[in-house]
Amino acid sequence: MMIEPGYVRMMARYNAWQNRQLSDALDGVPLEVLRADHGAFFGSILGTLNHILWADRLWMSRFAPDLQAPPEGGIVTSTELCPTFAVWGAERFxxxxxxxxxxxxxxxxxxxxxxxxxxxxxxxxxxxxxAQCVIHMFNHQTHHRGQVHAMLTKSKIGAPVSDLFLMPEETE
Incomplete structure (x- = not known):
């Protein structure tokens, strides 16, 4: 299995675009709503977003150990990585x-x-x-963002578009 660097760059852009949209959609949503248990695998919107960030740190510590140290804790505590949405937003960016x-x-x-x-x-x-590990990192992000999308829909919060073909063109 081989992927091209262009695929990785496209998926990195997609990941950042999706996270910007989520950040915009969730801006101003009360912390109680973000921490409410929706019965999803990682419980809450913030818990799931934290897990994605934690896993990204873990994979990046494997792909680029000079850029990222492994995160503390494990999968179970990954949901507690950032205590607030503002902290998550800064860390996610x-x-x-x-x-x-x-x-x-x-x-x-x-x-x-x-x-x-x-x-x-x-x-x-x-x-x-x-190549499989890199694909997995991006697939993992997409999978759990889909769970966040369902929780947003359930909470009557506008869920952003997630179709890859609708991603805006690069402006650089």
Whole structure:
């Protein structure tokens, strides 16, 4: 399995676009609403957003350890990463910038071969194709943002458009 650096850059743009839209949609929503348990896998809107950010930090610590240290805690406590939406927004903006910078510097050879890492969920060392791990990071984001979209809809908060083909063109 091989992916191109252009795919990674497109997905980094998509990730940042989706997070900007979520940030805009959730701006001003009371913290009680963001922390309300909706019965989703990670419970709340903020909990799910925190989990995505935590996982992005984890994957980026594997892909670019010089840019990102592994996050504290594990999957269970990942929902508590940022205590407020404002903190999440600032941390998310920084992470999206990091992912974009990393993607911009990728070459095809960087996506070849295997990635060796410690899997917290397995509790042991793991080895997977680098391309598959990169695809997984972006798929994981999209999967859990879909859960956030459902929680927004349930809460009667306008859920942003998420169709990839509707992503605005790059302006740079």
């Amino acid at each position: 920084a992470m999206d910038g990091m992912i974009a910078r990393w993607a911009k510097g990728l070459h095809a050879v960087d996506l070849a071969g295997a990635l060796r890492f410690h899997s917290r969920s397995l509790g042991r060392e793991a080895r997977s194709p680098m």
